[in-house]
Amino acid sequence: MAETTETKKREIIVGSCEMYMKEFTGEVPELKTREQIMALCVDANRYGHTKGGCTLTYAKETDELVSDDGKLRRTVLKSDSLKAKLGLFGWDGDAVRALEATASTETSTDGKLRITKIGGLSNDDGKTWLVILHHEDKVAGDSWWVFVGKNTAGFELVYSTDDGTKVEPEFSAESIDGEGHLCYYIEEIKGASASEGGETQNAG
Structure with missing residues (x-):
């Protein structure tokens, strides 16, 4: 039996998450198991x-x-959006190429230099990315945010003597499926058996 609101123990989520990206080709892969x-x-x-x-x-x-007369009111949803912003350490020109649609990279003939060219409207590659944010938590269980989108904020680099340089992209989500959802939030259910699941619940 699935846990009810009265019996479920809710854990405190602590920690950051790591970002993974894969070029989106039009179909979200099956995401029904942790292994997938x-x-x-x-x-x-x-x-x-x-x-x-x-x-x-x-x-x-x-x-x-x-x-x-002010006696009749109704609130309707006009639009919604999902944005994800984070800073990235350990980046290189290949990362900039993936994060910035106008960027491209090439390697020098002697193989010793990576050259990244950035900017220009005509250089927009039009790529969209499947983005996975993985939060690892050994106590509460892992969780993942999955969405489709691209970096829409460009990037800012700050070189500093007292901190590492990071890239700070901001992703805007697009519809991830035919029903117009903007993202999937997937979380491990601690203590659940393999036979449990399959229920669809609405908050209420």
């Missing part, structure tokens, strides 16, 4: 290590419809 999710969370899909945590913001814009 972790198959995406590999070094080949990592473009840096998180520094300073990660901020996810889901925002809504609504309209309030009011009758002339």
Whole structure:
């Protein structure tokens, strides 16, 4: 039997998360098991290590419809959006190429230099990325945010004598499926047996 609101123990989530990206080709892979999710969370899909945590913001814009006499009101959802912002350590030109749609990289003929070219509207590669944010928590259980989108804020680099240089992209999510969802939040259920699951619940 699935846990109810009365019996479920809610853990405190502590710690940061790591970001993985894979070019989105139009279909989200099956994400029904931990193994399927972790198959995406590999070094080949990592473009840096998180520094300073990660901020996810889901925002809504609504309209309030009011009758002339003020006696009848209705609030309707006008639009919604999801943004994810984080800082990345351990980046290089290949990471910049993935994070910035106008960037491209090439290697010098002697193989000793990586040259990254950035900017220019005509250089936008139009790529969209499947992004996975993995939060590892041995007490509360791991969790993942999965969405499709791209970096829409460019980037800012600060070179400092007392801290490492990081890239700070901000991703804006697009619809991840035909139902218009912006993201999936997947979490481990501690103590659940393999036979449990399959229920769809709405908050209420």
